[in-house]
Amino acid sequence: MPVIALPDQEWIDLVGPVGGVEMVAWDLVGEPPRRDEIALVVPPYMTSSPWERLSLLPALRVVQLLSAGYETVLPAIPAGVQLANAAGVHDASTAELAVTLALSSLRGIPEFVTAQGCSQWLPAQTRSSLADRRVLILGYGGIGVAIARRLRGFEVKITAVASRARGGDELVSSVHGVDELSTLLPDHDVVIVIVPLSAATKGLVGRDFLASMPDGALLVNVSRGKVVDTDALTEAAGSGRIRAALDVTDPEPLPADHPLWHTPGVLISPHTGGVTTAFYPRAVALLREQIAALVGDRPLLNVVNAG
Amino acid sequence: MPVIALPDQEWIDLVGPVGGVEMVAWDLVGEPPRRDEIALVVPPYMTSSPWERLSLLPALRVVQLLSAGYETVLPAIPAGVQLANAAGVHDASTAELAVTLALSSLRGIPEFVTAQGCSQWLPAQTRSSLADRRVLILGYGGIGVAIARRLRGFEVKITAVASRARGGDELVSSVHGVDELSTLLPDHDVVIVIVPLSAATKGLVGRDFLASMPDGALLVNVSRGKVVDTDALTEAAGSGRIRAALDVTDPEPLPADHPLWHTPGVLISPHTGGVTTAFYPRAVALLREQIAALVGDRPLLNVVNAG
Numbered sequence: 020m021p022v023i024a025l026p027d028q029e030w031i032d033l034v035g036p037v038g039g040v041e042m043v044a045w046d047l048v049g050e051p052p053r054r055d056e057i058a059l060v061v062p063p064y065m066t067s068s069p070w071e072r073l074s075l076l077p078a079l080r081v082v083q084l085l086s087a088g089y090e091t092v093l094p095a096i097p098a099g100v101q102l103a104n105a106a107g108v109h110d111a112s113t114a115e116l117a118v119t120l121a122l123s124s125l126r127g128i129p130e131f132v133t134a135q136g137c138s139q140w141l142p143a144q145t146r147s148s149l150a151d152r153r154v155l156i157l158g159y160g161g162i163g164v165a166i167a168r169r170l171r172g173f174e175v176k177i178t179a180v181a182s183r184a185r186g187g188d189e190l191v192s193s194v195h196g197v198d199e200l201s202t203l204l205p206d207h208d209v210v211i212v213i214v215p216l217s218a219a220t221k222g223l224v225g226r227d228f229l230a231s232m233p234d235g236a237l238l239v240n241v242s243r244g245k246v247v248d249t250d251a252l253t254e255a256a257g258s259g260r261i262r263a264a265l266d267v268t269d270p271e272p273l274p275a276d277h278p279l280w281h282t283p284g285v286l287i288s289p290h291t292g293g294v295t296t297a298f299y300p301r302a303v304a305l306l307r308e309q310i311a312a313l314v315g316d317r318p319l320l321n322v323v324n325a326g
Numbered sequence: 327m328p329v330i331a332l333p334d335q336e337w338i339d340l341v342g343p344v345g346g347v348e349m350v351a352w353d354l355v356g357e358p359p360r361r362d363e364i365a366l367v368v369p370p371y372m373t374s375s376p377w378e379r380l381s382l383l384p385a386l387r388v389v390q391l392l393s394a395g396y397e398t399v400l401p402a403i404p405a406g407v408q409l410a411n412a413a414g415v416h417d418a419s420t421a422e423l424a425v426t427l428a429l430s431s432l433r434g435i436p437e438f439v440t441a442q443g444c445s446q447w448l449p450a451q452t453r454s455s456l457a458d459r460r461v462l463i464l465g466y467g468g469i470g471v472a473i474a475r476r477l478r479g480f481e482v483k484i485t486a487v488a489s490r491a492r493g494g495d496e497l498v499s500s501v502h503g504v505d506e507l508s509t510l511l512p513d514h515d516v517v518i519v520i521v522p523l524s525a526a527t528k529g530l531v532g533r534d535f536l537a538s539m540p541d542g543a544l545l546v547n548v549s550r551g552k553v554v555d556t557d558a559l560t561e562a563a564g565s566g567r568i569r570a571a572l573d574v575t576d577p578e579p580l581p582a583d584h585p586l587w588h589t590p591g592v593l594i595s596p597h598t599g600g601v602t603t604a605f606y607p608r609a610v611a612l613l614r615e616q617i618a619a620l621v622g623d624r625p626l627l628n629v630v631n632a633g
Contacts, residue, residue: 111455112455115480122422123429126422126595127598131593132440139582148604149422168479169480280442280445289438289448294450295453295457297457
């Protein structure tokens, strides 16, 4: 019977029993229990583990991460072992934060919170609704789709942009290519950025991009800080032309003396996209599915290496 | 040709030409132009007008308000004149704020705004997502439905409660009666209040109601301040048991020395529900429809008196 190593007893309790396997707790640091039988390892979440210890396990077939990122683990994966990431597990949480940031910024929540700190009831002022806004989702993978699904009920016009143009889905009639951006941007009030960071997307939101956005438009970034040119954004927001709501910054954490903290119309959340209660049930569902696939000798999901 | 009186030239421009009528600007204060021909009056929005001046118009058939409330106008409506309100026009804006308040509170936006004021990057902390929450919408009229429509994409369980139990719609399988509240409340993480204020709903959210909500639950009020017993809420939130996000308070505006301003876990927006850009296109659509109905001799929408 294959043995599954989970980070601790809490994870064993969360996942619950799965037919055909036994589960043990191992954090990669201590001595591995049942070292000759462990077939699947789930390393601890959000810690830097001693990856080289994976080579202690002669029966290892799968390393299942709880994160979407896998770059630091990959070199330590023994030959013939599959590496799977947790793509999809953070979609709900990150998409929800993107919509939260857009709504908060448009409807004046930062101003209300600041006024509340001074016990001040602000006078009525017409603010922009999300309703009727033209929203461009830049990056239309799993999280982009999850954002569109959440926006659908808000009476908005949604435009999806991905690296290449393709057909649409039940949420958008078509997906535009990134090469159409300069034509599309002037017609959108809200831009939500959720592209992966790569050579092609680093600094994508720079001076020209921001200059193409209409006056008063809102930039939401829930991807990676380096996708945005921070100096260009600080300038565009500082002039009052553009607003921004950012879960990620460059540098990150943002140093205390950085001008972005106090640039008007900028809302900053501290890279909190995936860190919610939504993580656990979705991670558990993935783990149960992967373990069942291993037992049933079916292909695993989310495999990111040649295996 | 019937003459339509709109509050000012800006409204005439917004509404645009409608076949079969002429439009004039009248704010109810100055001398009415074409007084013998005015068939429909739209009084100014959010001001207290000299309603008695409606009796100056011998051809008047309809008074069309831009607000949902109509209590103060009703006694001044001449016999035989129909009074119509703007029910529906504020639904998008108010429903959007309800979801904004819920998301902001759950995902920590007030804490992030306060930290930003001190240039402080808060450490990661697992927060509650809206995803997976059980949300009870108390009041399932136009705005309640608009709230449910917006919540639908967020992976939540929605329970609708109205004054009486009835069948469901495309958003909820059934609508519960308010008499079921004490049974329902313990099973819900978020309660959104959007009931009209009446003798039956005044103080509805009192000590017993709040005590039935589970630990850590969130109360969102976008209805009227007096639906909630403020002392009971201040106590329940002050103990850390309940969180709250309120667009309306009792008293309102909230005085500077009121303890609610600084009760932990309480987010306050200053009665801003309907005041957004969403108002204008929806108000214009209603006005054009009502004018066309008048011209076509069809029944008007939203008539609130015997006429």
